[in-house]
Amino acid sequence: MDPHIDIDIDIDIDIDIDIDICSLPKENWQRDVHAVQLGGFWFMPESIKPILRVINNFKPLPTDVIVATFPKTGTTWLKSLLYSILNRSSKHNLAVQHPHNLVPFLEVQVFAESDEPLLLAAPSDEPRIFSTHIPCQLLAKTLDSSECKVVYLTRNPKDTLISMWHFVNKYKPDQSWSLDEATDSFCRGVGLYAPYYDHVIGYREQSLKRPENVMFVTFEEMMEDPRGYVKKLDDFLGCPFEDEDEVEEIVKNCSIEVLSNHDVKKSKESPSRIPLPYNAFFRKGKIGDHNNYLSDESIERIDTLTRERFHSLGFMYGI
Template sequence: MARLDVQETFHDILFPGHLHTQESLQRAVSFLFQDTDILIVSYPKSGTTWMQEIVTLMSHRGDAHINQTVPNWARAPWLEQFYSAAVLEASTSTHRVITTHLPHQLLGPALQGSKAKVIYVSRNPKDAVVSFYHFHKIANFLPEAGTFPEFLNKFLKGTLSYGSWFDHIKGWTSQMAVMDNFLHITYEEMLMDLPGAIRRLSSFLQCPLAEDEVKSCVQHCSFSSMKNNKMVNYTLIPENIMDHSKGSFMRKGKTGDWKNMFTEDQNQYFESVFRSKMQDCALEFVWELQDEEETPEQEQIPQRSTLDCEKSCSAKDV
């Protein structure tokens, strides 16, 4: 199924037609979850692939054989994409790992009453939009990125594929207080302390790991390991669908890259939109890691931005 120039509109949100159909999207929002399912949820370019790799490694107690022989989209299929029904039907796993970019407003009803474990992965939106911009340049199934100022405006307006980042994160994280089976973890948290993040995930998934198994997970889901693993780095995708000559899917794996793209005016505008749209949301964001090294398990010093509606704090770097 090519459909590289097709965009599907579903509940006023754009989805790339190469991967999505009206039928696959409708099937996703009415999906019958099993209580043993593990659902990875994220807005694009927020650490999704990393989490898929971590959860797969954890489920095999650090053994990387599956990660190195089976593509990640087969190990943790995308619920809303056209191929997922066949993959999930053929699955013999007692704990299916499923991935989605769908907002809570669409998928939430299907999860009501389910005991499926939901892992929500978020990322500093400034880094997410920069990563998404670069991804548009290599993904021929996505619309032309245009200039970065044009792309940034679309991101802030919520008119890119997969909809609004603001609606996505507010919709899903609002479930933290009402769902016992919900875990919110950030890209920056995984960078600052990957072993600690893996232990937190193993506790949430009730999948205890020995220390050597944690170390194996850390080793095989490091950025360098994933970048060189064709089952993860998307080099298996044909050039007409993903043009690898224009860039790498696994680009940097760090934080703060937004500073290489944003002008001061763009940053100020972003901050004003962020404050306006997130004023009713109490979340803390890490904008960058100081003295960041390539090895994520080393201790990092975060720079945080706190937006707390109850204390009427504004979002800014501190």
């Protein structure tokens, strides 16, 4: 990947805080579920007010760390890694608490019901860690106003699609969503926090403009070299390891195999303010799983879109 590519995209969008949700464009996402459009992206109607609260009221501290992702791209894994790196004296918490409670979502948990944050993410003597799926295009002013650190994780579009398809059908088994329908929605750019391509491009652009504050990584690179990327994350966050054993321990304890076997991760209970069971957040976490599900026609359809959206910009990723 060329770190000097030039991506021309507007990441400074003004949004009326008093917007009427009923006036927003609406489109079918899956079955009878509709999404509404805000600032060029699609969300569930109930997410709009919390997202606006984050945009208008979140004031990041210089020491804050934010995990930013498109849904189903490795969010839970990255949360676990960053929590372990920044909270080494408390890393055992991952065995008894879910990453989504240890690293809360800004729009789902922190600003869920009030302009004032409902909770803070870490003890006062340690950096606060938050997460978000909100596109950079909507958060640019907030992030630019602070020296906080942002780590953005992306994933192959086809594997992202398959993970989302499984996820939706797992927690809504009574509303089976066909893979053809899921593929069509993905390619149309309609879905949770979609379009995927705009989401990725926005944070990619920020990482090129502000590399000291925004780190852009891919799921595939991290899976192929987890030790190397734990070190890179550590360097980016400025908290060096004392020895290699610490790196090895974090990689092992944050592996999907270990994380998914903790009792709390198998529970049918739900994280704070997230209406999904703990056991819904772990599946395979493999590279190339889309080959087991997508037809050649669907793969070519997505690859064509990837060439148009990524490769045309010099971002040679996703195929």
